[in-house]
Amino acid sequence: GNSVTQMEGPVTLSEEAFLTINCTYTATGYPSLFWYVQYPGEGLQLLLKATKADDKGSNKGFEATYRKETTSFHLEKGSVQVSDSAVYFCALRISSGSARQLTFGSGTQLTVLP
Amino acid sequence: DTAVSQTPKYLVTQMGNDKSIKCEQNLGHDTMYWYKQDSKKFLKIMFSYNNKELIINETVPNRFSPKSPDKAHLNLHINSLELGDSAVYFCASSQATYTGELFFGEGSRLTVL
Numbered sequence: 001g002n003s004v005t006q007m008e009g010p011v012t013l014s015e016e017a018f019l020t021i022n023c024t025y026t027a028t029g030y031p032s033l034f035w036y037v038q039y040p041g042e043g044l045q046l047l048l049k050a051t052k053a054d055d056k057g058s059n060k061g062f063e064a065t066y067r068k069e070t071t072s073f074h075l076e077k078g079s080v081q082v083s084d085s086a087v088y089f090c091a092l093r094i095s096s097g098s099a100r101q102l103t104f105g106s107g108t109q110l111t112v113l114p
Numbered sequence: 115d116t117a118v119s120q121t122p123k124y125l126v127t128q129m130g131n132d133k134s135i136k137c138e139q140n141l142g143h144d145t146m147y148w149y150k151q152d153s154k155k156f157l158k159i160m161f162s163y164n165n166k167e168l169i170i171n172e173t174v175p176n177r178f179s180p181k182s183p184d185k186a187h188l189n190l191h192i193n194s195l196e197l198g199d200s201a202v203y204f205c206a207s208s209q210a211t212y213t214g215e216l217f218f219g220e221g222s223r224l225t226v227l
Contacts, residue, residue: 032214034214034215038155042220043204043218043221044157044216044218045218046214046215046216049214049215089157091214092214093212093213093214095212101162101170101212102159102214102216104157106155107157109155
């Protein structure tokens with residue numbers, strides 16, 4: 001089946017530190033990959049996406065590259081801010097078959113300290 | 115204008131009661147969803163409707179019954195509430211079915227005592 005594995009949190013960083021949140025996937029077929037962010041007390045928002053191998057998604061200083069050879073889509077940011085404190089979800093969607101709905105990872109809690 | 119709005123935001127009730135959560139989207143999307151988020155933040159899809167037609171019905175107890183009166187609304191009714199139903203329930207919508215780009219509401223936190 002299809003699944004997403006994220007690094008376990010919580011992750012605590014100081015402001016301006018470099019961020020990596022690991023995400024690997026298992027999928028039948030060729031998935032599209034997504035990162036969603038959930039700020040405290042809010043619903044999820046799409047952060048970035050990549051639809052094919054070697055695509056790089058980017059938004060708000062965050063980046064993730066679709067690596068087919070390692071089945072990974074790690075999220076990175078060069079310099080985090082306190083306002084980046086949130087839960088980050090990696091997700092995939094396959095384009096054919098009976099299980100085409102979005103499948104989420106378990107989420108990684110990020111706390112950025114001033 | 116809130117794109118996807120859910121009511122109520124908080125719900126506290128006793129075991130055995132029946133409760134409903136309402137969702138409305140003003141994005142003109144055709145597809146709507148209900149997700150359940152447990153205390154560990156794990157998200158699981160429950161239902162999806164496309165233009166009022168049920169298209170995804172995951173393994174959910176039949177105490178949960180979704181209803182879509184029109185494509186802008188998707189409500190969730192829960193009968194005979196149990197302790198394990200305590201969670202945050204998110205409504206979402208998307209332009210098309212089986213897309214990865216969903217727009218989520220702020221969630222409805224249900225606490226069953």
